[in-house]
Amino acid sequence: MAVKDYDVLIIGSGASGGMAAHTLTQKGIKCLMLDAGPLVDFNRDRVLKPVYELPYHGFGKPGRLPHVLQANEFNANQWVDETQVPYTHDPKEPYNWVRVRMIGGKSLFWARMSFRLSDYEFKAKDHDGFGDNWPIGHDDLAPFYSRVEPIFRVSGRKEGLRQLPDGNFVEDNSPDGEAVKRFSAAAKERGIVVTKMRRSLGRGQFASSFNLLLPDALATGNLTIVPDAVVRDITVDKNTGLVNGANFVDRHSRREMHAKARVVVVGASCLESTRILLNSGIANSSGALGHYLHDQFYISQSVQAVMPEARGASGGRGFGGGYIPRFRNLETKAKNFIRGYALDFSMGGTPDAKYYPLYGEALQKAMDADRGTGFSCTTMGEVLPRYENKVSIDKNVSDAFGIPALHFQCRYSDNEFNMAKDAIATMEELCHACKWEVLARHDKMFPPGYSIHELGTCRMGDNPKTSVLNKWNQSHDVKNLFVVDGSSFVTGGSQNPTMTILSLSMRASEYLAGQMRAGNV
């Protein structure tokens, strides 16, 4: 029998699970990692194809992946099949749950925007009175951010902003182009800061757990990875009340298995982690498990403009882009919303044909004239964590493995809608100030979940009656159970959460290692 008792069972191999493995194995702790997806061979599983050879010529199979707006016919197979692993919601309140199941998880495909949270998020309640503070502040997490950032090779320009703390960057001091300078000047007059995008450079083609964390963990000899292992639930020792492993299903054969460990670390992605805990019936004495679901609302191409001065320019297309960190509700108060939003913008593209009130040859002429002159931005707004936005188990629906599905109840509120209106009006004003031609604008956000930044539902806090985890990502109820992904967030701000997830996982894992060494866990 090959069955072993491992020190730690890690569920999930993405950013959070990968960082847990990276940290724990280097401290000599024997880890078993289960992931619901396959170990991908990127040379075998991906192949170059011309679009006309695809069955639907790039349109995608109609009706497939209705919630995954990011999917196209090239990448459709990389996303979780919604018919195999379904979830439910009221048709009037859609939630776009976008999932990846493979070794490396979503860290294989993220947009790499790499930011820290600030104390405007960690101590948000102190600032505006809404919700709860995190049990930690930026000072607690800063040493871990500073160690995570070099692993992922985060590039950025130091600005000294309170709302967007600087990182341990691969410094990007490249000069801004003229269009960015003009835009930045118009922004500055309005008290808005424009900075370089902060982005994980990674190594090779990825900035992922797959290539930056798991290889080092495997090299220690302390990590065993089992792909295609779909965790059904976490098991509990009835005598001690401690968790002792997990039941899982082999993805291909549907064979039921059980793995044992002294400690369980859950990093299966925000909502899969919560689903596992709910299906396990553990860690919920607070009743908070599943609640406070939030993310960031996204509005893609919220303002689409043309820079007329760039028309007719030959060569040198591409004017760069940048990032506008939150500027609302810092020193002053917006009239009809709290918190804030960020924007990223790019210059140098060509606006889509749909924005032109033309067709045929006239359309093509207009697009040729505007080629490379476009300005486009995406709005990313903070969504307030509310108790009533939640996931629960749908007892009537199970997935292909017989595991009960999640039911979503989540909607945005006036705070988000008002914020979106402000964002679009501000960006339009900036474009006009730059004397750019605004082709289109809209403040229609995608359904919740679209940003793939789902957060909360297993939040941390000092009070065991209102939170699931303590400040070390450790269950209040079960001391040998840790949850290290985005589900632990109290608030999410407007920043991409990946750097924070990685840093929380590293911090929690080092704490866990210390507790194991001391014999406390």
Next chain:
Amino acid sequence: MKRRRFVQSLLAAPAAPAVLAPVVLAQQSPATRPPAEEPKIEATAADQVADAVPRFFNAQQFAALRKVSEILMPPINGAPGALEAGAPEFLDFLIGESPADRQLVYRTGLDALNSQARKQFGKPFAEVDAAQAEALLAPLKQPWTYDPPAEPLARFLAAAKQDVRTATMNSREWNAAAPSGGGRRGGGTGLYWNPI
């Protein structure tokens, strides 16, 4: 040791004596020879040797779709237009495979186009002249809005403008005319994920 791993280990061992490889290979049966020895059979895509058979739209709807496709995406600068690219035939297939709401947009829109043409000019859309067609396509001169137009004809035209363009630019014919392409959305090439 499994055979695949064994062969891999041989390939990965540069210091192995050169005479070993032919001996090992000679011991293998034809069925287990490395893939490189298997024949490569060339195949041809169906649409290179056959024409698509429209099945979804009725004759009047399809005639209107061909006409509107030709107007929305004519041949420009040596690139094939929608008709040369077979865009109407492809859209007949695509819309026929689509959810009911998308089918409804096309069917009601094409019917509206024909009824408007008969009402204003006494003939179906396929037979109107250029000036008459321009009058009927006036909704496309309206500024873009995030939410699609409520009126059936305007809603159809907004959808067709995008779909005809994409079907044309993603066609084999477009790719052949502009091999450098314009990326994935312009008859280009992309990394396709096999089922995992």
